[in-house]
Every structure is written in C-alpha cells, then in structure tokens.
Amino acid sequence: MTNSRLESIEDFAASVAEAVGATSHSSDLGTVKVKVERERWVEAVTAARDIALLPLFSWLSAVDWTNDVAVGDPPAEEVEERYEVMCAVSNVTDGQIVVLSTDLPKDDASIDSVVGVYPGANWHEREAAEMFEIDFIGHPNLIKLYLTSDFVGHPLKKSYALISREVKPWPGTVDVEDMPESASSDAPSFENPDA
Amino acid sequence: MLDPSVLHHLSEAAVAIELETPDMTLNIGPQHPSTHGVLRLVAKVDGEQVYDVQPVIGYMHRGYEKISEVRTYPQIITLINRIEWVSGYANEIPFLVAVERIMGLEVPERAQYIRLILTELTRLSSHLMFMGSYPLELGASTPLMFALRERERVLDLIEGVTGGRFHPNFNRIGGVKPAAGAGPSQKKLVQDLPKGFLEDTRDAMDRVLSTSDELEDLIAGNEVLLARTKGVGILPPEVAMAYGVTGPNLRASGVDFDLRKRSDYLPYDQLDFKTAVTETGDCWDRWWVRLVEIRESARMIKQAVDQIPSGPLQAKVPRVIKVPKGEIYVRAENPKGEMGYHVISEGGQVPYRVKIRSASFNNISILPHILERILIPDIVAIMGSLDFVLGDVDR
Amino acid sequence: MSDLLSNFWILLAIKLVAIAALVPVSALVIGTAELKISAHMQSRIGPYFAGGRFGWAQLIADGIKFFQKEDIIPEDADRQVFRWAPALVLLSTVALFVVIPFSPTLIVRDLDLGVFYVLAISSISTIGVLMAGWSSANKYSLMGGLRAAGQLIAYELPLVLAVVGVVIQAGTMSMVGIVEAQASFEVFGTIAVPYVAVQFVGFLVFMTAALAELSRIPFDLPVAESELVMGFVTEYTGFRFLFFFLGEYASMFSMSAIAATLFLGGYHFPGLDPAIWGPVVLVAKIFFLAFLMIWFRWTFPRLREDQLQTFAWKWLIPVSLANIAVTGVFKVVF
Numbered sequence: 001m002t003n004s005r006l007e008s009i010e011d012f013a014a015s016v017a018e019a020v021g022a023t024s025h026s027s028d029l030g031t032v033k034v035k036v037e038r039e040r041w042v043e044a045v046t047a048a049r050d051i052a053l054l055p056l057f058s059w060l061s062a063v064d065w066t067n068d069v070a071v072g073d074p075p076a077e078e079v080e081e082r083y084e085v086m087c088a089v090s091n092v093t094d095g096q097i098v099v100l101s102t103d104l105p106k107d108d109a110s111i112d113s114v115v116g117v118y119p120g121a122n123w124h125e126r127e128a129a130e131m132f133e134i135d136f137i138g139h140p141n142l143i144k145l146y147l148t149s150d151f152v153g154h155p156l157k158k159s160y161a162l163i164s165r166e167v168k169p170w171p172g173t174v175d176v177e178d179m180p181e182s183a184s185s186d187a188p189s190f191e192n193p194d195a
Numbered sequence: 196m197l198d199p200s201v202l203h204h205l206s207e208a209a210v211a212i213e214l215e216t217p218d219m220t221l222n223i224g225p226q227h228p229s230t231h232g233v234l235r236l237v238a239k240v241d242g243e244q245v246y247d248v249q250p251v252i253g254y255m256h257r258g259y260e261k262i263s264e265v266r267t268y269p270q271i272i273t274l275i276n277r278i279e280w281v282s283g284y285a286n287e288i289p290f291l292v293a294v295e296r297i298m299g300l301e302v303p304e305r306a307q308y309i310r311l312i313l314t315e316l317t318r319l320s321s322h323l324m325f326m327g328s329y330p331l332e333l334g335a336s337t338p339l340m341f342a343l344r345e346r347e348r349v350l351d352l353i354e355g356v357t358g359g360r361f362h363p364n365f366n367r368i369g370g371v372k373p374a375a376g377a378g379p380s381q382k383k384l385v386q387d388l389p390k391g392f393l394e395d396t397r398d399a400m401d402r403v404l405s406t407s408d409e410l411e412d413l414i415a416g417n418e419v420l421l422a423r424t425k426g427v428g429i430l431p432p433e434v435a436m437a438y439g440v441t442g443p444n445l446r447a448s449g450v451d452f453d454l455r456k457r458s459d460y461l462p463y464d465q466l467d468f469k470t471a472v473t474e475t476g477d478c479w480d481r482w483w484v485r486l487v488e489i490r491e492s493a494r495m496i497k498q499a500v501d502q503i504p505s506g507p508l509q510a511k512v513p514r515v516i517k518v519p520k521g522e523i524y525v526r527a528e529n530p531k532g533e534m535g536y537h538v539i540s541e542g543g544q545v546p547y548r549v550k551i552r553s554a555s556f557n558n559i560s561i562l563p564h565i566l567e568r569i570l571i572p573d574i575v576a577i578m579g580s581l582d583f584v585l586g587d588v589d590r
Numbered sequence: 591m592s593d594l595l596s597n598f599w600i601l602l603a604i605k606l607v608a609i610a611a612l613v614p615v616s617a618l619v620i621g622t623a624e625l626k627i628s629a630h631m632q633s634r635i636g637p638y639f640a641g642g643r644f645g646w647a648q649l650i651a652d653g654i655k656f657f658q659k660e661d662i663i664p665e666d667a668d669r670q671v672f673r674w675a676p677a678l679v680l681l682s683t684v685a686l687f688v689v690i691p692f693s694p695t696l697i698v699r700d701l702d703l704g705v706f707y708v709l710a711i712s713s714i715s716t717i718g719v720l721m722a723g724w725s726s727a728n729k730y731s732l733m734g735g736l737r738a739a740g741q742l743i744a745y746e747l748p749l750v751l752a753v754v755g756v757v758i759q760a761g762t763m764s765m766v767g768i769v770e771a772q773a774s775f776e777v778f779g780t781i782a783v784p785y786v787a788v789q790f791v792g793f794l795v796f797m798t799a800a801l802a803e804l805s806r807i808p809f810d811l812p813v814a815e816s817e818l819v820m821g822f823v824t825e826y827t828g829f830r831f832l833f834f835f836l837g838e839y840a841s842m843f844s845m846s847a848i849a850a851t852l853f854l855g856g857y858h859f860p861g862l863d864p865a866i867w868g869p870v871v872l873v874a875k876i877f878f879l880a881f882l883m884i885w886f887r888w889t890f891p892r893l894r895e896d897q898l899q900t901f902a903w904k905w906l907i908p909v910s911l912a913n914i915a916v917t918g919v920f921k922v923v924f
Contacts, residue, residue, distance in 0.1 A: 057438065059535070092436065420890075
C-alpha cells in the first residue's frame with residue numbers, strides 16, 4: 001500500500017466522519033473506522049447511506065470489551081467495560097468500506113435497530129442479539145437466529161466459557177508448528193520448475 | 196381477500212376469490228434434496244402459489260467466531276477454510292492478508308502469485324460446481340457430469356500443489372507452505388510448485404475454456420431451461436445492495452462491483468481481465484455471470500502462470516507468531532461474494548475477536564424478500580441461482 | 591395342439607402368463623437401456639459389474655434388493671388406499687398390453703374399439719398416483735398426486751385428439767385394423783408408408799402428451815425430485831416402490847408400442863412377412879421410440895406447473911384440433 005493511497009484513505013475517513021457526524025475517526029491499517037454516539041446511531045447510519053453514499057451493506061456485529069475474560073487472552077491494557085457495536089457499509093465505485101462504531105454500556109445494552117435503513121441488517125442484528133444479549137429496539141423480529149430457542153447464555157460474551165477449554169486447558173505453545181528454515185536470513189528462492 | 200393485480204397468474208385470482216382456501220404450511224428441509232445441506236424453509240403455500248417463505252438457519256452453526264478466540268492465528272487458518280467447503284482455499288486469503296497487514300509483513304511476490312493461481316482455481320471449482328448443480332435442480336442431470344469432469348481436473352491441480360483437494364491448509368502467515376513435512380524432527384524437504392505444474396495448468400485451462408463453450412451449448416440453447424430462468428427471481432440492484440448481496444449475484448443485477456478490481460489483497464492489478472456484469476438480475480443472468488467468470492478466471496490463470504516470478508515463498512516470520520495490537524477489516528472476492536474478516540488483536544498469540552463476514556449469509560438473507568408470490572418450482576430455481584453453501588451461512 | 595388352443599380357458603391362461611412375463615421383462619430391458627444410454631450420454635460407464643458383463647443384471651439385483659427392504663407404511667396413512675395404489679398403477683399398465691398387436695395373430699384381444707380402450711385404460715394409472723399421493727399423509731406426496739391429476743386432465747385431451755387423426759385416416763379403431771390400413775396406405779408410388787408421414791403433427795403431439803402421461807422429464811412434475819422430494823412415491827419403500835418403478839418402465843414400453851402401432855406401422859415393415867418378423871419389427875420400433883424418450887429425459891430440465899398447463903392448453907390442443915380438421919378435409923376431398 002502506497003503512501004498516497006494511505007493519505008487518500010485518511011481524507012476519505014475524514015469526509016465520512018463529517019458526513020455522519022462522528023466523534024472520532026481513524027484509518028489505521030487502511031481500515032476506516034468512525035465512532036458515533038449511541039443516540040445518533042440510526043441517524044449516522046442513514047447519513048452513511050445517503051450523504052456519504054455507501055449503499056452496500058456489509059455486516060453488523062459487536063465486540064465485548066471486558067477485562068475479565070473466561071476464554072482467550074484479556075486485552076493488553078485495561079479497557080472500559082462496554083459493548084462496541086460495529087456496522088460496515090461500503091460503496092461500489094472504488095471499494096472503500098467504512099466501519100461505523102458505537103459504544104453501549106454493559107448495564108443498558110440496547111440500541112436502535114438499523115433494519116429500516118439497511119434491511120440486510122435484520123439477520124446480523126438477530127445474531128448480535130443472541131450472541132451478546134444486545135437489545136435492538138425496533139427490530140421487526142428479534143428472535144434467535146442460529147441458536148435453539150431454549151438455548152441458555154450468550155456465547156460470544158467473553159464471560160461465556162468454552163466447555164471444551166474447561167475440560168482441556170489451553171496447551172500453550174506446544175502445538176504451535178515450528179516455522180521452517182525460511183525464517184532465517186538464507187530464505188530459499190524458487191525458480192519456475194519448467195520455465 | 197386477494198388483490199388480483201398482485202398475482203402473477205391472473206387465472207388463479209378468480210379461483211382464490213371465489214373459494215377461500217386455507218393456506219398450507221410446507222416445511223422444506225432441513226433434509227431436502229435442493230436445500231444444499233441443512234437450510235430449512237417454512238413456506239406458506241396455496242396450491243402451487245407461494246405467499247411467504249421464512250428461512251430457518253443454524254443447523255450447522257459451529258461457532259467459529261468463538262473458537263477463534265481460543266486458537267492461535269495459524270490454527271485459525273485451519274478452521275476457516277472449512278467455512279465454505281466448496282472453495283476452502285479462498286476463505287483463507289482475507290484472514291491471512293489481515294494478519295500480515297497487522298504484523299507489517301511483506302509477502303514475497305511468488306507466494307502472492309501462487310495464492311492468486313490457487314484462489315482462481317478454487318473459483319473455477321466453485322463455479323463449475325454451480326454449473327452442474329443448478330441445471331440438476333431444474334431437472335437436467337447431464338450438465339452435472341460435464342461440469343464435474345472439468346472440476347476434477349481443477350481439483351487435481353490444487354491437489355498437485357497443496358496435497359489437499361478441498362481443505363488444502365497450504366497458506367502460512369507470510370507466504371505459502373514452503374516445505375514438505377515441516378516439523379522439528381524431520382529433515383526439511385524444500386517444496387515448491389510441482390514439476391510440470393505450469394504446463395499442466397495451461398492445458399487444463401484450455402480444457403476448461405472448451406468445456407465452458409460446451410456448457411453454453413447445452414444450457415444456453417435449451418428452451419426449457421431458458422423458460423425456467425428468464426425473468427424469474429429478479430433482484431433489483433438497490434435491494435441487493437441494501438441486503439449486502441455480493442459477488443456474482445450482485446453483478447448479475449447490474450452493479451459492477453468486483454473486489455478483485457477494487458481492492459489490493461492479491462496482485463490482480465497485474466492481470467488483464469474483465470468483470471462480468473448483466474442488466475436484469477434474474478436467475479438466467481446469475482447463471483450467465485458465473486459462466487463468464489469461469490472463462491475470465493481461466494484466462495487469468497493462464498496469464499498468472501506466464502507471469503509468475505521467481506523468488507522466496509515466505510516472508511521472515513518469527514518462530515511463534517505474535518500479532519501486535521491492531522484492528523483491521525480485510526475483504527476479498529470469494530467465489531460466492533465478499534468474504535471478510537474483522538480481526539481485533541490485543542497483542543499475543545490469539546485474537547481478541549474475529550468477526551467473520553461470509554458471503555452466503557448475506558446472499559440468502561434476501562430469500563424472504565425474493566421468494567414472495569412465486570410458484571413452488573421457482574423456489575428451487577431462485578435458491579439454486581444464489582449459489583450458497585450452508586457452511587458459509589452458518590459459520 | 592390346435593384343440594388345446596381353441597379351448598377358451600387354456601388360451602386365456604397362456605395369454606395371462608405371457609403378459610405377466612412380458613411386463614416385467616419389458617420394464618427391465620427398458621430400465622437397463624435407460625441406465626446404459628444415460629451413462630454414455632454423460633460420459634460415464636454405467637452399470638458394469640452385475641451379471642459379469644455390461645452390468646446386464648443390475649436391475650434384477652435392484653429388484654431383489656427391493657424385496658428385502660422393509661415395507662414401511664406411515665402411521666397416519668390411509669392404509670388400504672396406500673396398499674392398493676401401486677397395484678392399480680401396475681394394473682393399468684398390464685391392461686394396456688392386451689391390445690398391442692405383435693403380429694396379425696399375436697395379440698391378446700383385437701378389440702373393435704382398441705384405440706378407445708387404450709386411451710381409457712392408460713388414464714387409470716393416474717388414479718393410482720392420486721391415491722398414492724392422498725393416502726401417504728405427506729404434503730409432498732399430496733402435491734405430487736395433485737400435480738399428476740392436473741397433468742392428466744391437461745394432456746389426456748391432446749393425446750386423444752392426436753389419435754383421432756389416425757382413426758379418421760384408418761377408418762377403424764381396431765389396433766390390427768390400423769396397422770393393416772397402414773400396410774396398404776400408399777401416398778407416392780407403391781411402397782406402403784406409415785401414418786407418421788402424413789400425420790406427423792399428430793405424432794409429435796402424441797409423443798409429447800405420452801411423455802406427460804408417463805411423467806417423464808420435461809413433464810416429471812409429479813415426482814420432481816428437487817422440489818417435492820419424490821412426489822407421490824416419497825413414502826413408498828420396498829416392493830411397493832418397485833411396483834411404481836416397474837409400472838413406469840413397463841408403461842414406457844406400452845406407450846411406445848401404441849405410438850409405434852398408430853403412427854409407425856406397428857408390426858408391418860415393407861418386404862418382411864409380418865407373421866414371422868412382426869414381433870421383431872414392432873420391438874425395434876418400440877426401442878427407437880423409447881430411445882427418444884430416454885434422450886429427452888437426459889437433455890431437458892423440467893417445466894414449471896404453469897408452463898406445463900400453458901403448453902397443453904394453448905399449444906397442443908389447438909394444434910391437434912387443427913390437425914383433425916385438416917385430416918378430415920383431406921379424407922373427404924381425396
């Protein structure tokens with residue numbers, strides 16, 4: 001990725017942030033991410049579609065930010081306990097994609113549904129609702145998507161333990177495959193076999 | 196009471212108005228010949244007329260997003276190529292690119308080309324599968340044999356390079372698998388593309404191109420098939436985009452959106468190819484777009500085989516892969532559509548969160564919208580034309 | 591010997607045995623032909639090992655397998671109807687063999703109203719299909735049965751109307767009479783030509799409608815596998831399933847035989863003595879027609895219900911009516 005491309009992404013991020021009324025934006029690693037306030041979520045997503053001209057809905061999901069994790073590694077630094085809801089929308093002219101993001105407090109995990117803006121968000125919100133226990137206000141049919149209706153728990157929460165990991169603890173680095181010789185400085189070079 | 200103007204078939208309106216007949220609920224699946232696995236449709240039907248279809252998914256949910264939180268990055272690669280098993284190899288690419296970008300690795304060009312060739316071979320395999328299975332769903336079984344015969348050649352090529360046909364697990368972070376039997380105890384035999392691979396690939400691509408003509412003769416010249424697909428299941432572009440339908444399904448609706456042209460995850464800019472776009476967005480167009488893509492992919496592979504540079508297969512990668520803190524979304528043009536991974540790394544060997552955006556999930560979320568007010572045989576015709584895989588829907 | 595044959599009851603017994611043997615044999619031969627021909631059309635080999643060579647015993651082995659299977663009747667099924675439906679389907683097929691003339695004398699019964707009998711009997715199998723669909727207590731089966739009924743009503747008409755042309759031309763409804771009429775039917779010069787030469791439209795309509803009667807692709811909606819699982823046979827297993835299977839292939843044979851008799855000159859072939867060569871000639875013609883049906887089956891997808899009905903009512907019936915009018919005018923004028 002060239003510098004000019006990175007600069008143009010930075011410009012693009014700024015323009016989208018202005019269009020949706022974002023509180024902050026970033027374009028680290030080429031991923032445009034704009035943060036909006038939770039109260040303005042539907043408004044911001046609508047603006048992304050109509051003003052920033054991003055008609056292609058890509059995905060909607062959430063992240064459980066917590067310091068007390070039952071599985072995996074905890075965050076590197078202390079984080080604020082919250083859910084981050086993310087919605088990625090894209091344009092179809094030059095392939096730019098924007099991740100809109102907002103924070104929900106853990107004790108009031110509810111947000112307005114964007115199904116009215118992008119109907120494709122329907123299933124994504126159902127998935128996020130069952131996986132994170134987030135309430136999408138105004139969703140037409142907020143029933144479980146993947147899980148059975150009598151399923152207990154919300155699997156993608158960091159507090160939801162994986163039973164198999166409880167039974168057999170994390171093995172550490174033993175099953176990490178050794179990287180081969182190419183890691184050293186004399187990496188072998190290859191010719192085309194019949195060139 | 197029914198409004199006759201909204202019925203496709205006016206002859207049925209008169210009957211429906213005179214005698215009020217209760218609707219029948221038809222449960223299609225999860226075990227049914229045409230649901231590609233374990234999709235379940237709950238359809239409200241009145242005779243042959245379908246009024247409402249609600250898909251029920253989740254029979255194959257394997258929780259990859261959760262499992263990814265307790266797997267190291269190299270282990271996740273093994274997981275994710277099982278998401279969409281018809282084109283397993285292509286699933287790995289966006290994840291690898293995401294991890295490599297966070298780590299700041301520069302993948303050698305030879306490895307990039309090998310990835311590109313294998314991705315396009317996978318696309319051929321997936322589209323050829325569609326070429327065979329779609330007519331089968333409409334009742335014609337001969338194209339299946341023709342398409343699978345060619346797909347076998349493509350899978351042989353993939354097997355020749357990677358040793359696997361469906362789940363090659365050939366990629367490594369920073370490049371492609373450089374050595375056979377890598378492991379601490381074995382003496383490493385350095386491995387590259389097999390001898391004669393490039394020549395075999397050229398021959399196979401010529402065969403694929405001639406088979407695509409054969410399939411066009413067999414299917415595009417078939418009146419019954421045209422009658423079954425033309426004007427059926429029309430998907431307007433704005434609806435398709437609002438639902439996040441991508442890939443050949445979106446291009447069939449007239450939106451020229453191909454991530455191979457619009458993104459830089461593999462050196463597609465070095466190749467000369469066209470994207471297939473059609474106007475109407477009906478089942479026939481979705482079939483046609485995939486046929487054209489087979490041809491374009493075959494040509495791309497021939498170009499890539501001619502251009503493939505010499506060089507190393509692996510970037511310099513530490514022995515144990517630790518990914519620095521970062522957040523990235525990388526997407527790629529999978530045979531089924533946009534496949535993307537939103538990787539959040541907090542530093543360390545395991546990701547904090549991996550959001551898997553799979554193409555078929557969005558592509559079939561359109562079903563309740565598109566399967567309204569049609570006939571029962573059209574359910575099969577439309578569903579088949581969307582070309583989804585249940586593993587890709589349920590993840 | 592001739593005394594023995596002139597005894598009505600002994601003759602009847604012999605005829606019964608002959609037909610009882612002919613029906614499964616014809617079904618097996620046509621079924622095996624379908625397996626092998628379809629395989630070669632799809633660049634496959636097809637059955638290979640059963641019976642030592644060419645897999646000729648494949649369907650016999652299949653039949654034995656079916657007899658070993660459990661006979662499952664669904665809990666909610668209407669048991670009596672469910673049991674009798676396959677028998678009724680096979681019965682109508684067997685009854686068709688009664689009027690097929692293999693030679694001037696080799697025929698079970700040369701009815702005066704032979705054609706009429708054929709058209710009437712061939713529709714009975716649809717009642718069996720409807721019974722099967724209704725009694726299975728399965729929504730797919732029910733829809734398959736209803737589709738079969740709709741298909742019967744739509745395609746019985748063109749079938750009858752296509753035959754009317756032949757009947758007008760021959761001036762008789764007897765099957766033997768129609769073949770003899772063709773044997774002496776000369777258009778140009780002295781070689782007898784079958785009716786297909788002048789009744790070509792009627793032949794096409796008849797074959798199309800026959801495909802629909804037989805529920806074969808492109809008209810296999812009653813069993814449409816990708817939509818209705820297996821339609822009316824969904825719930826059938828074991829030898830009841832085998833009955834449907836036998837019925838399908840045996841009626842392919844009998845329908846081809848009727849088409850060959852009505853349009854292709856039946857057992858008659860110029861220069862061959864029908865008394866000796868009749869059966870061979872007829873079977874050759876039957877296989878030619880059966881090959882066409884198999885060829886269609888492995889080339890075409892299936893139609894949609896509305897297209898199927900449109901095709902029958904808007905195309906086949908007007909065309910066959912026009913055919914009757916033209917035939918009638920020619921018959922009177924010439």
